[in-house]
Amino acid sequence: MRLTLKLAVLLTASLLLSEVSAKVPRVGHPGSKQAKNLASKRPTTTAAQASGSFTGAGWSASAPQVSAPYENIWQELTNDEAAAVIAFLHNQTHLNLTAAADAGSWDNSIMRVGVVTPNKTDVLPFVDDTQRKPDRWARAAMWVGATTEPYVIEYQIGPLPISSDSVVTSLDWLTTKGTTYQRNYDADEDLTGEFMYNVSASVQDIVTDLLNGTASGSDDDDLDIWGIDPLWHPTPDTTVQWVTYWRIPSSIFDGETLMPQGLFFELNTTGRDPSGWSVIGWLYRDVYYNSTESFRAAWEAGKLEKSALNLEGPWIGSDYRGPTTKVGANSTMWGSEKAPPVMVPPSGEDGIRYKVDVDNKYVEWMDFSFYIAFRRDSGMRLFDIKYRGERIIYELGLEEALAHYAGNDPVQSGTAYLDTYYGFGPYAFELLAGYDCPTYATFLNSTFHAEEVSTTHPNSICLFENDQGYLIQRHSDDAYVASTKNIAFTVRSASTVGNYDYNFDYTFYLDGTIEIVVRASGYIQSAHYYGNDDYGYHIHSGLSGSMHDHVLTFKADIDILGTSNSFANHTIAPVTTTYPWSYGMERNTMKLFRSYIDNEDNSKLFWPQNAHSMFMVVNKDHLNEFGEPRGYRIMPSKGSGMHATIQNSSNLINSMNFATHALYVTKQKDTEPCASNANNDYDPANPVVDFSAFFNGESLDQEDLVVWFNLGMHHVPHTGDLPNTVFTTAQGSMQIMPHNYLLHDPSRDSRQTVRIDYNNSGVQAVHTFGADFSMGLINLTSVVPDFWAYRGDVDVRKFPYDPQHPYNDTESIV
Numbered sequence: 001m002r003l004t005l006k007l008a009v010l011l012t013a014s015l016l017l018s019e020v021s022a023k024v025p026r027v028g029h030p031g032s033k034q035a036k037n038l039a040s041k042r043p044t045t046t047a048a049q050a051s052g053s054f055t056g057a058g059w060s061a062s063a064p065q066v067s068a069p070y071e072n073i074w075q076e077l078t079n080d081e082a083a084a085v086i087a088f089l090h091n092q093t094h095l096n097l098t099a100a101a102d103a104g105s106w107d108n109s110i111m112r113v114g115v116v117t118p119n120k121t122d123v124l125p126f127v128d129d130t131q132r133k134p135d136r137w138a139r140a141a142m143w144v145g146a147t148t149e150p151y152v153i154e155y156q157i158g159p160l161p162i163s164s165d166s167v168v169t170s171l172d173w174l175t176t177k178g179t180t181y182q183r184n185y186d187a188d189e190d191l192t193g194e195f196m197y198n199v200s201a202s203v204q205d206i207v208t209d210l211l212n213g214t215a216s217g218s219d220d221d222d223l224d225i226w227g228i229d230p231l232w233h234p235t236p237d238t239t240v241q242w243v244t245y246w247r248i249p250s251s252i253f254d255g256e257t258l259m260p261q262g263l264f265f266e267l268n269t270t271g272r273d274p275s276g277w278s279v280i281g282w283l284y285r286d287v288y289y290n291s292t293e294s295f296r297a298a299w300e301a302g303k304l305e306k307s308a309l310n311l312e313g314p315w316i317g318s319d320y321r322g323p324t325t326k327v328g329a330n331s332t333m334w335g336s337e338k339a340p341p342v343m344v345p346p347s348g349e350d351g352i353r354y355k356v357d358v359d360n361k362y363v364e365w366m367d368f369s370f371y372i373a374f375r376r377d378s379g380m381r382l383f384d385i386k387y388r389g390e391r392i393i394y395e396l397g398l399e400e401a402l403a404h405y406a407g408n409d410p411v412q413s414g415t416a417y418l419d420t421y422y423g424f425g426p427y428a429f430e431l432l433a434g435y436d437c438p439t440y441a442t443f444l445n446s447t448f449h450a451e452e453v454s455t456t457h458p459n460s461i462c463l464f465e466n467d468q469g470y471l472i473q474r475h476s477d478d479a480y481v482a483s484t485k486n487i488a489f490t491v492r493s494a495s496t497v498g499n500y501d502y503n504f505d506y507t508f509y510l511d512g513t514i515e516i517v518v519r520a521s522g523y524i525q526s527a528h529y530y531g532n533d534d535y536g537y538h539i540h541s542g543l544s545g546s547m548h549d550h551v552l553t554f555k556a557d558i559d560i561l562g563t564s565n566s567f568a569n570h571t572i573a574p575v576t577t578t579y580p581w582s583y584g585m586e587r588n589t590m591k592l593f594r595s596y597i598d599n600e601d602n603s604k605l606f607w608p609q610n611a612h613s614m615f616m617v618v619n620k621d622h623l624n625e626f627g628e629p630r631g632y633r634i635m636p637s638k639g640s641g642m643h644a645t646i647q648n649s650s651n652l653i654n655s656m657n658f659a660t661h662a663l664y665v666t667k668q669k670d671t672e673p674c675a676s677n678a679n680n681d682y683d684p685a686n687p688v689v690d691f692s693a694f695f696n697g698e699s700l701d702q703e704d705l706v707v708w709f710n711l712g713m714h715h716v717p718h719t720g721d722l723p724n725t726v727f728t729t730a731q732g733s734m735q736i737m738p739h740n741y742l743l744h745d746p747s748r749d750s751r752q753t754v755r756i757d758y759n760n761s762g763v764q765a766v767h768t769f770g771a772d773f774s775m776g777l778i779n780l781t782s783v784v785p786d787f788w789a790y791r792g793d794v795d796v797r798k799f800p801y802d803p804q805h806p807y808n809d810t811e812s813i814v
């Protein structure tokens, strides 16, 4: 039944405030203007809609237009480019490709195509000196299944557009391994899934007795079976995996990861022939059985004490669940049914204070400008962030997202997700206007190309300005009060990678600060409660909140007044010293110590205890008029910045070297564009990109520097994580802020500043500096979200390319 909106009560916001006539002349500045990610090992597409007119919420069409100074050369491939690349690859007979729609695990097929981020050395001459536009190249990840040793590999295709000059070449230059070849030990995951159900069927009587459910692989199963990620290789040529039982929710709430059942088995899935696969052992209540027979024997002998069942209930659902449906006097949230304060655009479309070039995903707000790009692996990225006409950051974006679990059971112990493998692009679903972003936000689409299908997530990026709810500046005394509004601009996207929802914000402030925020919500991946008090809290009947670390690695290619930069360490420390005026007496005090991290041998860093060191990217050749080098500081904001607790992970081996420290500084290189690679997860001992190889003693003294930093949280879920983790505490952020960069605080150049002069006889003068105030009437119906405009995905199958017959494919994500 459709929800009718009864909220359309008109509130008359009469003239909020008009400018008070000033008695003194105005002053102002006249000129300043996760779950186990059940996604398939083969990337698949999630989908709903095919075609038709689009009427989303938001003002994409009506934000003031601006022409980007140059075209967005970082944009993902267009659907037509992807189709051409796919057709071109199919023409390469040596690749022996099968159309993705028809391909099985024993065929070769295209997993995904995307753009090759152009080399910085080719981009800067184009954008700064209007020299030749860099060639555009595509990359394609291929599934090579027609062999007994299946692998995945990536190629570079171009230049684009496809012509007789186009070639398929190697992408090995961006690896540290020397090759993009990555052995695929999970090529037959459909069969291993079938094998698991066969194993389970052989003990169905025991499963029914212990777990009160069935797992047969059919649609009416109560139980699901899955386990560790990545798979284990006790010796280089063998593959083993632990799996466990999870209860499948019967309601709409996909809280399967809250219902682990506590029975585990281990499989040997070495090789591609299922007849060679076997069960290695079973685990129940911390007792290991080395064969199915010994497990059965124990059960038949009545030796198995039963664990508490972990069952579905209202506790899984995220709906409102107050003590009474009509909030009464004894409610603990009196008034929560009333509409809360809401953000409104004060002057309608005319009031929009930023400009967008929608085609180029180029944005200007106040003194900032930047380009937005979107990748299948890592989601949203920003390029060429300029402030007051000068580049501050060349590239800013997520590199990898690690969620490393621990536990006394082998499945939690064996779980260490590298989420770019699943991808942030495929799960960057439409944002909900009025909830994820204000209804007045500008919404943009994102697109990715996997399995020869181009999928568009409408409204998956939003842009908006809002009041931060606290001032950016204030001061008062007995003669005046001065205040400046803290209005900031945010670019947001959110990806639901399996059980978890990650929200990514890039926020720009009037003082020149850029903040990067990541927040987590959604369902935790939990453990069955048995003997695991050392690995988390007992949070529900039969349930432990399995502890884990989230480490989200970001790249910030900071450029301060050019690419010749240094990394400064300004540390405050206690000292005991004498002064000419201290009569030879020692004084206990502190001093500022200035130095540089001048070499990659010393550039794996931690945030110092008690925050006593400031780290800055500065340009030694650009001193301000007081002799201080101009720079931007990098500093944790929410959370404290972090790195992984687990060292030398038994699961990830060489694939988490970006998570050992809180931040890293390297010399920028075209051959080191990414800290990780989406295919690392296939074989984490032999990653395509091993971040530790970036550190080879190079100078960081007036070089082009890249800062890689980690956000995240040590997550030990407690009862407040049920049913979902909440963004308020599960968040981390980094600020990149001016440091001796300008000669004063740039927020003084915002007119949203007021000064009120007063004395004992009242207000004497009001200075508003030419600021407009919200005026007129607003029909609040205009800010009530149009829930029925929510669309989902738009898929177009690209090969064989037939836009008249779009291919729809729907797959649930956990």
Ligand SMILES: *[C@@H]1O[C@H](CO)[C@@H](O)[C@H](O)[C@H]1NC(C)=O
Pocket (backbone or CB within 6 Å): 053, 054, 060, 358, 443, 444, 445, 456, 458, 459, 794
């Ligand atoms: C977003 O995608 C929808 C659906 O394909 C399309 O109708 C709309 O024009 C796109 N919007 C933008 C801003 O590209």
Ligand SMILES: *[C@@H]1O[C@H](CO)[C@@H](O)[C@H](O)[C@H]1NC(C)=O
Pocket (backbone or CB within 6 Å): 084, 087, 088, 091, 162
């Ligand atoms: C593929 O090969 C056919 C036959 O040689 C040619 O006509 C066609 O243009 C090629 N297509 C692409 C995309 O290279």
Ligand SMILES: *[C@@H]1O[C@H](CO)[C@@H](O)[C@H](O)[C@H]1NC(C)=O
Pocket (backbone or CB within 6 Å): 096, 098, 106, 107, 108, 146
């Ligand atoms: C091409 O792939 C098919 C499977 O799609 C396989 O049967 C065949 O052997 C392969 N051909 C070559 C030359 O590798």
Ligand SMILES: *[C@@H]1O[C@H](CO)[C@@H](O)[C@H](O)[C@H]1NC(C)=O
Pocket (backbone or CB within 6 Å): 116, 118, 119, 137, 173, 670, 671
């Ligand atoms: C980028 O730079 C690397 C290293 O010089 C080079 O091997 C590669 O071909 C370049 N990529 C493109 C698309 O030009």
Ligand SMILES: *[C@@H]1O[C@H](CO)[C@@H](O)[C@H](O)[C@H]1NC(C)=O
Pocket (backbone or CB within 6 Å): 191, 192, 194, 195, 198, 274
């Ligand atoms: C699962 O069992 C069925 C029925 O015995 C058998 O046909 C099938 O080959 C088995 N699958 C695997 C992967 O072992």
Ligand SMILES: *[C@@H]1O[C@H](CO)[C@@H](O)[C@H](O)[C@H]1NC(C)=O
Pocket (backbone or CB within 6 Å): 212, 309
């Ligand atoms: C077992 O499941 C059935 C329904 O599938 C249910 O009626 C019964 O109460 C369950 N038993 C326990 C002990 O949970």
Ligand SMILES: *[C@@H]1O[C@H](CO)[C@@H](O)[C@H](O)[C@H]1NC(C)=O
Pocket (backbone or CB within 6 Å): 234, 238, 239, 240, 268, 269, 270, 276, 280
């Ligand atoms: C797994 O199976 C392979 C091939 O049959 C065998 O060589 C290996 O020893 C087995 N490993 C384990 C741990 O059982």
Ligand SMILES: *[C@@H]1O[C@H](CO)[C@@H](O)[C@H](O)[C@H]1NC(C)=O
Pocket (backbone or CB within 6 Å): 290, 291, 294
């Ligand atoms: C399995 O366990 C039984 C009983 O503990 C033991 O006798 C047997 O040797 C074990 N088998 C293997 C292959 O380890």
Ligand SMILES: *[C@@H]1O[C@H](CO)[C@@H](O)[C@H](O)[C@H]1NC(C)=O
Pocket (backbone or CB within 6 Å): 328, 329, 330
């Ligand atoms: C809550 O309110 C209801 C209805 O007024 C009342 O019956 C109940 O006793 C109250 N409960 C508490 C804990 O105050």
Ligand SMILES: *[C@@H]1O[C@H](CO)[C@@H](O)[C@H](O)[C@H]1NC(C)=O
Pocket (backbone or CB within 6 Å): 569, 570, 571, 593, 595, 597, 605, 613
């Ligand atoms: C920063 O400088 C202080 C004071 O000289 C020094 O103790 C500290 O080790 C330096 N930090 C790093 C990361 O080099």
Ligand SMILES: *[C@@H]1O[C@H](CO)[C@@H](O)[C@H](O)[C@H]1NC(C)=O
Pocket (backbone or CB within 6 Å): 008, 010, 779, 780, 781, 782
């Ligand atoms: C407010 O806007 C809604 C939707 O456009 C409209 O139906 C309603 O009549 C408006 N109310 C007033 C008082 O104008």
Ligand SMILES: *[C@@H]1O[C@H](CO)[C@@H](O)[C@H](O)[C@H]1NC(C)=O
Pocket (backbone or CB within 6 Å): 048, 049, 050, 805, 806, 807, 808
């Ligand atoms: C695709 O989805 C649309 C909308 O749900 C539906 O009308 C259409 O029949 C579907 N097409 C295919 C090929 O499934």
Ligand SMILES: [Cu+2]
Pocket (backbone or CB within 6 Å): 520, 524, 548, 550, 715
């Ligand atoms: Cu978590």
